[in-house]
Each structure stands twice: as structure tokens, then as C-alpha cells.
Amino acid sequence: NHLSLIVDNHPVTNQRALLTSRYGIDWSVCTEQDIFSVDFESKCVIENGYDTQYDDSFLLNMLSIHMGTALNRPDIRCIIHCHPLSICTLVGLKEPFNRIMNVHQNNSRFTMLNKIGYDEEYGGWFVSDEYEKFSKLIGTDNDIIFLTHHGVVVTADCIETAFDRYYFLDLSAQIQCNIYSTQKEVKYVEQSTVDAGQIQAFKEQEKRSAVFHFNATVNALGL
DSSP states (O other): OEEEEEESSOTTTSSOEEEEEOTTOOTTTOOGGGEEEEETTTOOBSSTTOOOOOOHHHHHHHHHHHHHHHTTOTTOOEEEEEOOHHHHHHTTSOTTTTSOOSSSHHHHHHHHTSOEEEEOOOOOTTOOOOHHHHHHHHTTTOOEEEETTTEEEEEESSHHHHHHHHHHHHHHHHHHHHHHHHTSOOOOOOGGGSOHHHHHHHHHHHHHHHHHHHHHHHHHTTO
């Protein structure tokens, strides 16, 4: 649905800003001309007279999600917000079934390394004043937010890592939904099988692996 980048010093304002694409443009055909920027403090579009193609309520809702998430997290540089089928299936379930659980090694990444904040209250469509809500949900060390009856927010300090986290999170949700669909007893990965040393080793390799993954995907698409 939305993807954004955060910069500390926009070339026009020399202040923190959010970059994203105009409404109604598929990312597969998005060009430089489709990108606009919004000042973090004023929440105004920086490019004078630029047609974002957003309805006002849509734009304010998008800013509420993205700017709220990054509000008190200077480490966040890229935010992906979307509504993938398997994750939306999970966030429609009651706790604990709405959470990523240790049913596969992919899933264990999101219970031990990339932490998830869970929103249990659905606020409705196009809410535009939830900056503090998203700031609280992402907290000081969460990387991801699950939004009940809504979707997901994935963050990182770069595009490559955000893409990699989203890809494997979606895969983990698919695995979990498929396991649920068997209606058989679930066999969980023991938390103790992944020790602190392994977690730290993966954390150190996460960005390197993400860059390879991102570049391989770009090359496969011929971009």
C-alpha cells in the first residue's frame, strides 16, 4: 500500500522529511517524477504545487502511519505498510493465534530477533491522528507492527533490510496459516534451540544477507 523513505536533511528544507510516491502509481512503473516529500514538522508537501493524487483523508492517514512509526525512532529509514493475505488472516484471529509463533525456523526469526509489536484495537478506516499510537506500538526496539483487522508495518534502517524482513515475514505467516489449516496438533520449535550467540550472529549478518536478497530480486526482475 505505502512505502516510504526517511531522510534527515532534505535538500530544500534541511530538515527531516518523508519520501513516498504519489497515489495510484504501481511501484513497478514508479519513476523519480512520481516521488514527493513531506516535511516531518509541518506535515506539508515540500514540492510547491505538486499533485500527490491523494485525497486529503488518504494522505493524512498514510502520514499518520509512517510518520508516527518513525516519530521517535531516528534509526528507522524505510517503512513498508501493506495488507498481505496471510498476515491479514493472522491479525483477524484472537490471541495467541494472531501472533507469529515458533512453528518453523523462518518464524523463529520474528520471535527472537525482529521483534513485533501487536495492536489489539482497530481504529477504523482513514484515521489521521494516530501518530502517538504508532510511535508507542513500534516502541524503542520493535521492527514490525501487526495491526488487528488491518495489516502490517515493517521497518528497517535501509530499503534492503525492510524488503528482506517483509519477504520472510509474509512467508512465515503463510507457513503458519497452512499449519493451522491442517487442524492437527502443532509442533513448535523449542525456544532453547536458538541460543543468544546464534541470534547475535544472525543479527550481524542480517543486512549483508538482505542486500544479496534484494539485489538478486532486482536482477531477476530485469530492473
